[in-house]
Amino acid sequence: MSSDTLAKVPAPDIPEQADALRIVPQRRYGQWAAAVLVLALLGLAVNSVLRNRAFQWDVVADYFTSDSVLRGLWLTLWLTAVVMVLGFALGTLLAAFRLSANPVLRWVSWGYVWLFRSIPILVQLLLWFNIGALYPELFGVRTVNLLGPVEVAIVGLTLHEAAYAAEVVRGGILAVDRGQIEAAQALGLSRWRRWRRIVLPQAMRSIVPPAGNMLIGTLKGTSIVSVIAVSDLLFSVQLVYHRTYQVIPLLMVATLWYTIVTSVLGVGQYYVEKHYARGSERVR
């Protein structure tokens, strides 16, 4: 059948003036009902929070920017920064070991990640806190003088962080196309230059999202150091409520600060991701 004859046969339900037909989208009443229900429940929850006097929002306001809370917040922030930097430095080294041609280095890296992912961070902190029982002296100094609570927190959190960072960095490097390294080798670029200029910037695209996750996780995770009496944000509010018994409002102070910092970090991550997406159409 030629296309000519095909055109002359009218389809049963299409009138001559197909232009005049109006398209009506399907009505989704279920969606409306669900939205109304969820909003109502949300309203009830917000109402219960605002009208529950036990939250003591005036106490929250009093302590929100008090000196001891801000000092605790500051410690939480710099502890997070130090642990992230050291953890990722060690993690990158471990990832390089794991990808090296040397089987001993590969094995050591694998063993490290296995060990430090296996031990809960709380158990690890307590072990480091009591390390003096195993090694009373380190480098000729009494261990308890060398490793105070803050030092123990840095060591414990960093070793824990590095095990996870190693896997994140390794994943990022594996995501870089093998041809990129070959092209750099064919051009005579040195090992260091290949790593710094070609592999790492491309690996960063896949490293940043999970690293952002880890940063936020670490920020909140540092609250665990309150068990070894490091005066971070959580420990600082605990000190206050142990004295005043205003438990809920002071926990709200900590909650609000953690939420604020996490939000700021999320915004930062957006811009870092944008930076490393240079040259890729998909993200733009």
Added chain:
Amino acid sequence: MSVMVDIRSVHKSFGPLDVLKGIDLQVRTGEVTVVLGPSGSGKSTLLRTINHLEKVDHGAISVDGTLIGYRRSGDRLHELPEREVLRQRTRIGFVFQNFNLFPHLTVVENVIEAPVSALKRPRREAVASARRLLERVGLGDRTDAYPGQLSGGQQQRVAIARALALEPKLLLFDEPTSALDPELVGEVLDVIRDLAHQGTTMIVVTHEIGFAREVADTVVFMADGRIVEQGPPTDVLDNPRHERTRAFLSKVL
């Protein structure tokens, strides 16, 4: 004429698979050698051994009178440290099937990367000569684009400019048009043809028989890890002596 590339009894295997089973090949300075052959015949592997991207198991390769990847003392070949191999590679340009441009660097940054970091050229000078090279491959107006914003043909032309930026004595092309849409093949072959006319020594692995006939001084036909026959295109392409060559040509022509 002097010999630019001298390949002697090169063997290479990947595990139990023998990819190269004794290759001997000489390429004279200023000549274009086109290597043809079915997939898996070892032609890409051979090309990659010439700049030591692939180590050989046996045999030796020299480029411009220098052993590649090894130092000879008596009857032993000692593997060179990576730094030395990298220096040797700066004299050999390599163009990949999949371009392998650095996607996070602009076109001009791709081209100046090796001159600046491997040859320690001043950046300003490197940029000026990169612009000239890009002009030459017809991309003078795309210097600040990212590779992802270019067509495949344009990307491969940038890759050729990047290889030329080291002013190599020898250019190696590994199926430079195989990843391109058919209508983009011509623009890349035009650039390679120009280089050939200017007397650049090159070895081109390709499936473009017409290009081989037109540009090659020597056509090499490989199958199953061996060179089956070689000679001027009029001999190998029009009057092949071996059944294997005839069978291959009858399928691709």
